[in-house]
Amino acid sequence: xxxxxxxxxxxxxxxxxxxxxxxxxxxxxxxxxxxxxxxxxxxxxxxxxxxxxxxxxxxxxxxxxxxxxxxxxxxxxxxxxxxxxxxxxxxxxxxxxxxxxxxxxxxxxxxxxxxxxxxxxxxxxxxxxxxxxxxxxxxxxxxxxxxxxxxxxxxxxxxxxxxxxxxxxxxxxxxxxxxxxxxxxxxxxxxxxxxxxxxxxxxxxxxxxxxxxxxxxxxxxxxxxxxxxxxxxxxxxxxxxxxxxxxxxxxxxxxxxxxxxxxxxxxxxxxxx
Amino acid sequence: xxxxxxxxxxxxxxxxxxxxxxxxxxxxxxxxxxxxxxxxxxxxxxxxxxxxxxxxxxxxxxxxxxxxxxxxxxxxxxxxxxxxxxxxxxxxxxxxxxxxxxxxxxxxxxxxxxxxxxxxxxxxxxxxxxxxxxxxxxxxxxxxxxxxxxxxxxxxxxxxxxxxxxxxxxxxxxxxxxxxxxxxxxxxxxxxxxxxxxxxxxxxxxxxxxxxxxxxxxxxxxxxxxxxxxxxxxxxxxxxxxxxxxxxxxxxxxxxxxxxxxxxxxxxxxxxxxxxxxxxxxxxxxxxxxxxxxxxxxxxxxxxx
Numbered sequence: 001x002x003x004x005x006x007x008x009x010x011x012x013x014x015x016x017x018x019x020x021x022x023x024x025x026x027x028x029x030x031x032x033x034x035x036x037x038x039x040x041x042x043x044x045x046x047x048x049x050x051x052x053x054x055x056x057x058x059x060x061x062x063x064x065x066x067x068x069x070x071x072x073x074x075x076x077x078x079x080x081x082x083x084x085x086x087x088x089x090x091x092x093x094x095x096x097x098x099x100x101x102x103x104x105x106x107x108x109x110x111x112x113x114x115x116x117x118x119x120x121x122x123x124x125x126x127x128x129x130x131x132x133x134x135x136x137x138x139x140x141x142x143x144x145x146x147x148x149x150x151x152x153x154x155x156x157x158x159x160x161x162x163x164x165x166x167x168x169x170x171x172x173x174x175x176x177x178x179x180x181x182x183x184x185x186x187x188x189x190x191x192x193x194x195x196x197x198x199x200x201x202x203x204x205x206x207x208x209x210x211x212x213x214x215x216x217x218x219x220x221x222x223x224x225x226x227x228x229x230x231x232x233x234x235x236x237x238x239x240x241x242x243x244x245x246x247x248x249x250x251x252x253x254x255x256x257x258x259x260x261x262x263x264x265x266x267x268x269x270x271x272x273x
Numbered sequence: 274x275x276x277x278x279x280x281x282x283x284x285x286x287x288x289x290x291x292x293x294x295x296x297x298x299x300x301x302x303x304x305x306x307x308x309x310x311x312x313x314x315x316x317x318x319x320x321x322x323x324x325x326x327x328x329x330x331x332x333x334x335x336x337x338x339x340x341x342x343x344x345x346x347x348x349x350x351x352x353x354x355x356x357x358x359x360x361x362x363x364x365x366x367x368x369x370x371x372x373x374x375x376x377x378x379x380x381x382x383x384x385x386x387x388x389x390x391x392x393x394x395x396x397x398x399x400x401x402x403x404x405x406x407x408x409x410x411x412x413x414x415x416x417x418x419x420x421x422x423x424x425x426x427x428x429x430x431x432x433x434x435x436x437x438x439x440x441x442x443x444x445x446x447x448x449x450x451x452x453x454x455x456x457x458x459x460x461x462x463x464x465x466x467x468x469x470x471x472x473x474x475x476x477x478x479x480x481x482x483x484x485x486x487x488x489x490x491x492x493x494x495x496x497x498x499x500x501x502x503x504x505x506x507x508x509x510x511x512x513x514x515x516x517x518x519x520x521x522x523x524x525x526x527x528x529x530x531x532x533x534x535x536x537x538x539x540x541x542x543x544x545x546x547x548x549x550x551x552x553x554x555x556x557x558x559x560x561x562x563x564x565x566x567x568x569x570x571x572x573x574x575x576x577x578x
Contacts, residue, residue, distance in 0.1 A: 016383045016395070019376070023402045023457055026413040029423060033416060041416045042426035087309035094302025102306055106313050111508055113515020113559075115532040116552045119539050120320030123327060123549070143316045146309060204406035207517055211539075220408050227412065227522070237416075240409045251404040255397060 030244060034237035041233065052238040062239070065222035069203055072134055072218055076141035077198035083142065084149030084194055091150075092157040103150075110147040117144070118211040125212070132214035140208040145198040152197055152254070156190020156261040189261035196254035200247050219243065327549035337545070345550030355534060355551060362531040362555070363562060365445060366514040369452040370460075370506045370566075376453070377460035377505065382494075384461075385468035396465070403458035411522050414451040418442040418523065443525025451519050456512075460505040467501025468494070491577060499574040506570070507563050514559045531555050 029041070037047035056062060091103055109117055118140065125136050164186075168178040206220035213221060223239065226232045328345055331338045349355050384395045402410070417423045418441040425437040441447065471494055479489035517532040524530065531551060538548025 012379060012383045012387065016380050019380045019457075020398055022454070023399065026410060026417055026454060027402055027405055029413050029416050030409060040421045041419070042421045042423065044430075083309040083312055087306045090302045090306035094298050094305070096299035096302040099302070099306075102310050105318070106309055108313070109317060111511050113512050113532065113555070115515045115517045115535055116321075116324075116556060117317070119535060119548065119552060120324040121316060122539065123323050123545065124316075124320040127323065139316060143313070146313070200404060204404075204408070206406075206408045211536075220406060223408060223412075236412070240406070240412065243409065244405050247405050248401060251401065255400075259393075 027244065030237050031241040034234060034241045036234065039231050039234055041237070052234040053242075055235055056238060056242075059235075061217070062222060065217045065219050068134055068216050069219040072137050072141060072209070073199045073202040075138045076145055076202040077195045079138065080142045080145035080149045080198045081153075081191060081194045084146055084153050084198075085191065087146070088150050088153035088157050092154055092160070093162070106150060107147045109144045114144070114207040115211075118208045121208070122211050132212055134213065134216050134218075136212040136214075137209045137218065140212045141198075141202040141205055144205065144208060145201050148197050148201060149194040152194045152258055153187075153190050155258065156187050156193070160186060187261065189257040193254040193257040193261065196250045196257070200250045200254075204243070204247060324549045324552055327546050328553045330546045332544055332546050345547050346554065348547060349550045349554045355531075358529060358531045358534050359555065359558065361445065361529075362514050363558060365448055365452070365530065366510050366516075366559070367562065368449055369456065369513050370510040372449070372453045373456050373460040373509050374464070374502055374505050377457060378464055378502070381461050381464035381468055381501070385465055385471075396462075399461055400458055407455060408518055410455055411451055411519050414447070414454065415442065415523050418447055418450075442523055444527045445524065447523040447525075448516075448519050448528040448530070451523050452513050452516060455519070456509045459508050463504040463508060464498060464501040467498045467504075471497045496574045496577045499570055503567050503570050506566050510563055510566065511559055514555060 032045070033041040034052055035048050035050065036045045037049045037051070038045075087103075087106055091099065121136075121140050121143070122132075125132065125139075130136055160183075164182055165178050168182045169175070173181065204220060205218075206224065209218045209221055210224065217225065219239070223236055226236045327337070329341050329343070331340070331342055331344065349359075380399070384392055384399075388395050415422070419425070420437050420439060420442065422442070424441060425434075428434045429437065475493050475497070476489055479493045480486070484492065514530075515532045515535075516530060517536060520528045520530040520533055535548050535551045535555075538544045538551065542548075
């Protein structure tokens with residue numbers, strides 16, 4: 001490793017910094033132009049204003065979209081986390097034939113074109129006679145959230161020391177009691193992290209909501225509708241900035257919790273082993 | 274401790290283990306995963322089967338004619354519009370996956386080999402933009418590349434050009450730039466994971482045996498990280514071929530992709546079977562392309578060794 005360090009090319013470090021700048025630069029323009037007085041996003045800024053933010057709570061369509069998004073996000077994150085817990089627990093705890101295939105199938109939405117996932121669900125829902133609503137959006141979001149939930153939860157469940165549960169059972173605790181008093185406290189951070197990740201995905205998801213919703217709009221659908229009008233751009237940028245901040249905060253908390261979960265299962269497992 | 278444990282619980286255990294079948298590990302594991310598995314079956318596998326079925330049917334106004342036909346596939350593969358859209362989508366997704374992998378490799382390498390104590394901080398920095406709304410990231414490229422956008426006003430401000438260029442937005446290059454940015458994280462993570470697995474002693478051995486840093490990289494590190502490169506390429510290629518938002522927002526007339534045509538068949542044009550045939554064709558062709566990519570990367574890996 002020290003031999004490697006001598007060869008550490010400084011251009012690699014510069015490249016890394018440039019790359020991170022490339023990742024962040026486009027996103028940074030949203031907040032910058034959301035406080036611009038002019039409607040067209042160009043430099044130099046014509047003046048600084050919070051006017052566009054003040055207008056947001058006075059837009060009834062936006063308020064409705066926010067409530068819809070919250071409702072969909074909360075339902076989708078709870079459902080996908082419950083399904084994720086069952087699957088992640090099964091994958092990390094048991095060995096059985098077909099395990100890899102089933103896991104692959106559950107993770108598949110991650111690598112399929114979203115449009116194809118969306119239209120195929122649309123076809124089935126229309127065939128089943130389900131009318132399109134926020135409920136159908138939730139069903140779609142759960143499908144795309146499960147892979148992320150699984151990823152977070154398996155990393156939290158792995159390294160989980162099984163002997164702790166066995167000890168609890170040996171000491172006379174019922175299966176449910178063991179789960180509630182031993183398993184749950186250890187995996188709680190991973191579960192909360194999964195809830196936050198799924199909520200964020202649902203909050204930002206556009207394609208599936210676009211195809212599967214009836215008349216009710218979620219926030220991304222509302223934004224999509226506003227994008228047609230050039231004059232509404234600053235309002236959209238302001239809303240976008242708020243969404244960026246929300247996603248950022250949620251994901252940071254989720255990441256901290258996921259790490260804590262991983263550390264907890266490993267440390268305590270090591271301590272009691 | 275052991276005496277007590279062995280002495281008291283047999284009764285309980287006998288009660289809990291009602292049937293040996295339920296106790297078997299396979300059955301328990303399968304029972305636990307079955308709700309999630311069923312969910313994926315009903316909302317993913319069944320829908321895709323329904324799409325495949327529709328692609329062999331025809332539609333007459335609002336009624337579906339269930340007679341088997343290959344007519345939709347004939348249209349999807351021979352009609353110039355669809356053929357062009359398919360080619361363009363494949364070209365764009367191939368270019369984007371090549372670009373993202375090439376741009377992502379050095380940064381994954383940097384984090385894995387030179388990240389030191391800050392490894393997880395770097396990874397976190399890289400994942401954060403990915404968690405922001407896809408729609409908003411595409412929109413910010415529209416702000417940058419637009420006629421009155423950041424790039425044009427900046428270039429005019431610097432005196433490089435005198436009037437806004439229209440060549441930046443509404444074409445396939447704008448789509449390629451936007452997608453390359455949007456999928457960056459997806460390419461970095463798999464490459465990073467495979468680089469982490471590279472046994473560092475092998476690299477040192479190569480250096481000890483007289484290979485220079487470049488040679489040991491090309492003959493040891495790069496071939497060993499090929500699995501990461503393969504999954505990065507596929508994880509970008511397959512979803513981007515069906516991207517809808519980017520072509521719609523920054524693609525203009527010359528950047529329209531197959532997903533926009535598929536959407537039109539389920540929306541305005543209302544020809545579900547044709548839309549289904551276009552979806553199936555896209556999936557089949559992108560899978561073939563993905564397979565070919567895997568073979569090519571493996572061949573290069575073998576040559577490098």
